[in-house]
Amino acid sequence: AYAQWILGTANGNAGAFIVSSIDAATGALLARNPWSTAFPGRVAFADLGGAQTAHTADRTAFLGRGGSTAAPAALAPRQPLSGATGAGLDPCAALQRVVELAPGQSAEVVFFLGQCESAETASALVRRYRDVDLDAVLAEVTGHWKDLLASVQVRTPDRAMDILLNGWLLYQVMACRIRARSAFYQSSGAYGFRDQMQDGMALTFARPEGTRAHLLRAAGRQFPEGDVQHWWLPHSGQGVRTRISDDRVWLAYATATYVAAAQDPAVLDEVVPFLDGPPLLPGEHDAFFQPMQADVSATLFEHCARGLDQCLELTGAHGLPLMGTGDWNDGMNRVAQGGQGESVWLGWLLVRTIALFAPLADARDPARAGRWRDHAQAVRGALEREAWDGAWYRRATYDDGTWLGSKDSEECAIDSIAQSWAVLSEAADPQRAATAMASLQQHLVRREEQLLLLFTPPFDQTPRDPGYIKGYPPGLRENGGQYSHAAMWAVLAFAKLGEGGKAAELFALLNPINHARTPEEAARYKVEPYVVAADVYSVAPHAGRGGWTWYTGAAGWMHRAGMEGILGIRREGGWLLVDPCIPAQWPGFEATVNLAGTKVAIRVDAPSQRGRGITGALLDGAALPVSGDGVRVALDGAAHTLHITL
Template sequence: GMVELAPGEARELVFLLGEGETAQEAREVMARYRQPQAAGEAFELVLSHWDKILDTIEVHTPDTAMDTILNRWLPYQALACRVLARSAFYQSGGAYGFRDQLQDVMALVYARPDIARAQLLRAAAHQFKEGDVQHWWHPPTDRGVRTRFSDDLLWLPYVVSFYINTTGDRAVLDEVIPFLEAPLLATGEDESYTQPTVSTEQASLYEHCVRTLDRSLGLGEHGLPLMGSGDWNDGMNRVGNQGRGESIWVGWFLHNILDWFTPFSEAREDSKRAAAYREHVIKLKRALEAEAWDGDWYRRAYFDDGTPLGSVQNEECRIDSIAQSWGVISGAADQHRAVRAMAAVEEYLIRRGDGLVILFTPPFDHSALDPGYIKGYVPGVRENGGQYTHAAIWTLIAYASLGDGDRAGELFALLNPINHASTRAGLHKYKVEPYVAAGDVYAVPPHTGRGGWTWYTGSASWMYRAGLESILGFLLRGERLRIDPCIPRSWPEYEINYRYGSARYSIKVENPFGVSRGIASVEVDGELQPTDDIPLKDDGAKHTVRIVLGVRPQATAEIQGAETAQSPLIK
């Protein structure tokens, strides 16, 4: 009904939204929270719950828009929407995606490592005993899709490795989880929607990971990983679905995973497998440089018939960003080629006038190539040559990995949704919520710069990691922390407040020489540290950390000594 307020009058209104198993339970909930005091107390509990999570890491930088999105919105989006709700305006499904939530929980390892750990085990429980996985599934029945995707299964060892390296929790590898069983895909069948059964066979998380890796070691004609019915770009589902096409992106990705995971095999004295993985890394690197380099950038894939994709030979999709960015992120690409490839990304894929970092160009439209359902998207929309924010963030991370802090900071500002609403014109162009990451942004008139799917996108987790880890350099390694930033040279300083258990660490990073990276000194509670590592103690105390960017004095002396020895002009 109508609520009328007299001059100076104030009233408190309580709106109740909820559900109950029975009508009686619903009535009891309504009766309890009709009292404003009870509703207020419940609201304060909700605020306290989120504060405890979102206040774990708080940053203060010269880029206030970065502070706004990093400090609360991105981790909130990753947890509330992606992990808990799994639903939003543009995709209201409630399903788990195998690769999706694994990537999401990477943003939660600092504030809620328990949630990240639980997702590792949940994902492993949706792996078939043959090693492949459900692409997605719906609880509570867990009915879902079995596919021939080449990357889905690989995200398990990738995120397991990231989780262990960050938290130090190697015990997770010993957790025992059952497999699933379902009919195998028939010849010529790319996917099937089935109701699997829980197998009587179970194994450790380590065994789940190595079944994934062992299944992914097959190579095609060019010595590159087989693409199957798709890789990260779902829409490229007919590039390799006949079993011969190869994915260069999966090559970089698998190289990265084997590099990270093999030490766990060695630590468990699984020496035969570790040796095989080391040898496979060498094979991959050799093939990637011999068969993937196109002259100015790396190709994206090879079709079943051997036709290259992402090549200057192509009319459409001549250059694809993720084949360049992951060459850098994996650390596998030749250094000179990596720089050259990212220069090509700068030239062809970063459109500063439109505020976009597009996925590839030109988009698929009229050429004879049939990469898959991606060609059904309007050119310049979503995966078909629009800005797919996920991949755009990988571009940012690659530039930071190369030490280009200016470009990394610029791209973060360009991708940050907060900045899309900084002007009235920008707001009317962007049209969607400016406080959460959007999965895609249109790159075709008349909608250029318009946000696509919001909330339900894995780009929230990656944007958080890009800002916190790649730019601000926050690298947690169990009970040690290292700050190894790659910031814009114009930044004079920034701060990170980190809650480690019951302790608080107030970290100030100073940049007196205007550099992007490099650590000159680290002090903890006024004591100069012999290395760049910050030892962490869960002791209930407040600790101060001072980091000065630059070159360590010892390194400077060594450089000067080498120059003196080499120069005939200095005596």
């Protein structure tokens, strides 16, 4: 067994300081970085179940000078491991065990790798797992994931959709985004204020208690003025205070979404302290520091309200929210760095957030609720008056008032999120919203390359400086490639328009499984086909190549797009709601829901070939009323069958 110790941000920074030793009690190989300020005192360990017969902590000796893991020098015949430990080595953990097998015989080798608070706790953990039944431990872990992922299991005419919805998407959200907050391309372990907030919304159906806990965690990273740490390191509290504009709105949006899904208004009365730290200076875009906990605390409702209040204060000349040093698209950090540029997309998000959150304020602070509604109405008017470009909505204005995302823009002429959120906000003129989505489909969907672009054309030659986004080559990542997070919003928008066929078509186009069905497709895509990639390149010779995988908020939104948008399965407290919007050519689908001790076997038939509009429903053989939001089934702890006809 072999592992290279990093115990820091990179081998070049930390390797020279790592000290290794052998634990006298267990024989496990230990390693620590005494110069680590982030995780002082922690000790890593490696063990072969106590069966190791040789070891080395010297990577150079194990691999050989200029060698690699493809052919380590220490594995050459009659080449023993050196047994070296201590300081000043190129650090690794290499453990050897001799196994002799007769014909047909097998043996199990257990490699145990981890880290603890101290050498004593590491030694105790090694001893513990040498003695336990590892098959039982594995069964326990497997049971945990089955319990989470089996909350909804679906069977549709699209087998690739089933595979993602029945496990992989929620696994990606929980394992990578919520727990690890780390992947090959992103390994900080930090929380992003808006990032995990959106991930948590995907878990509200199956694990609402987890969503609730994170709302309170995130509220605790807010300053009294209403702005927040854009991201923070949980072990120290260090983070960055910025002028990025959408963070302050997402808290209210996510909270209102959670309250509606979990029917838990009591969370609004939970008291959470603010942070105390220096405000940004004039002209200062961001500052990284470790804030202190403020003496001031407030309810979650007040935290949400302060974020909205500050967004209302930051309104530009056109009546739209100021963009700051980025809205959802961090890469557009210089579009409005002077404090004058405005964001159309943020206008849609703000209007929708107020529609969701203001009802929660009616009993708590009616004056505020009224002020928010008046402002939302004004923003809605400004969006239609200022942002409509004839066939789609513009994206933003630069500080000097020049429009971005306009037919007159040589680059970034149309941006997808201004169109999808015109629909998701439920605030745009219906005819314009439909036209905007048709424009999105015409200009941004590339079926032959299986791409849904963020915007087009990419930034390249424009004399204007939109931000670091222009530093990416045209067609890569946010710069005119497919940015999957935004693409999922388009799927949801088509479903909300009642276009189940278009929504399912885009879901299939974005599904990573469909990017690697043949050896040729896999060679082009180049990344894992079972998790969502944050981006897919759109320009030759790399068109169709997957980029940053695993660590992306697209996974949570894709799960919601499929489950809530297309299949129409969602939760409101103690009720299961079903209101499908499927392709007209689908004969129907089946689903099994396991929630709160309740099991509901759902069958949807669509003989009308319309794909939406419930014409009849039977619960356990008895007629079930149909309302404007579909049918409702009580989560009463019993087993039920639900038959829906479209």
